[in-house]
Amino acid sequence: MSERLWDRTRRRVQEEVVDAALALFLEQGFEETTVDQVVAATGISRRSFFRYFGSKEDIVFGDLAEQGPVILAALRARPDDEPIWEALAHAFEVIGEHTSPERGAAIGRLVATTPALRAAHLEKHLRWQEALAPEVERRVGTGGAPAGLVGEAVVATLLACLDAASTVWLRQGGGDLGELRRLTWQALDAVRSGR
Amino acid sequence: MSERLWDRTRRRVQEEVVDAALALFLEQGFEETTVDQVVAATGISRRSFFRYFGSKEDIVFGDLAEQGPVILAALRARPDDEPIWEALAHAFEVIGEHTSPERGAAIGRLVATTPALRAAHLEKHLRWQEALAPEVERRVGTGGAPAGLVGEAVVATLLACLDAASTVWLRQGGGDLGELRRLTWQALDAVRSGR
């Protein structure tokens, strides 16, 4: 009943718009592409576009910002005695599961070169932090610090290392996910062993 | 010669606008305050406002985003054998030097509750990362990782811990800078000793 015609067409239209829009963005840049161009390329009305996406940035990020609970579930599924960094790193891998590395790299490059998208990207991280911090803090303990401090700091650090790794990874051409994992560990090691 | 009347009035007008605008923001919120209201409260013209500030966010952050070189200089002034975290933490203290902790806390609260400002805040961190990463990497070495990885990761981690500490600090009421320093160290310790 909940999977009737409307829902299906909705999803189809959404995908169609995303594909057309991404093509435009990659060709002529995100800022340089206007919403009017996007809707012209798909036949949807301008008004409906903003009902589907809410903002231009949403085309690129989709519902990624709302995936906090999904990542949290992945984290909870990890054994309790696993080192926190490993558990977190694995938990975040669920995010990339529904996109090819190539598409991910293309979007990554777009984000890296567009201030507005970088900002949205970081906002997304904040949302993830809120979702994950409590569970992380349950695992590692507060260490005597006020509630929230350690959890937020640990998640934020992992995301920081992941971003640094992504930057280098994209510069190297992207594509190989194993390489991204390796870089993330190198960044994490450097942080943890830093004098 | 470069400190003639124009420069002085420019600075005075700027301060006046910032004061009036911050009062409005704190009273009725950032998003809820329009640029037209701000210029109406100061007599300056709308057009001139955007020449002074470039964007509404700039009222709140001023030239903070461009202070990367200043922080870098402060970092360079630190002894070469000082542990990187200490050196960095001290270097960042130059940022707060020209504002009272109370004003800083008020702005911090404003930023924390306004998505657009949070995004700008994080963008600012990215700019600082770019400025500091090379010097940090010179100090700690690349550890065999590709150039840039370690520097970016270390700076980003420190900023992440500082943000986590700020969040807790603001929740506690703010005001005491020593407390903020203490919280930052606790966050950093938790990150470095995390299993």
Place this chain on the structure above:
DNA sequence: GGCCTCCCTGGCATCAAGTGCCAACCTAGC
């Protein structure tokens, strides 16, 4: 099948943040 209800769509008007352009103006140097 006819009808009614609900929700989606698209068009219109509107708002707010920026930006380009141009004429009027003011400071500084001569």
Place this chain on the structure above:
DNA sequence: GCTAGGTTGGCACTTGATGCCAGGGAGGCC
């Protein structure tokens, strides 16, 4: 005082985003 160069403010315009309303299609009910 006069000119040159930067400043100011008004205007129009672009772009993202939102409220409102009429029209229309899907699905349930008789």
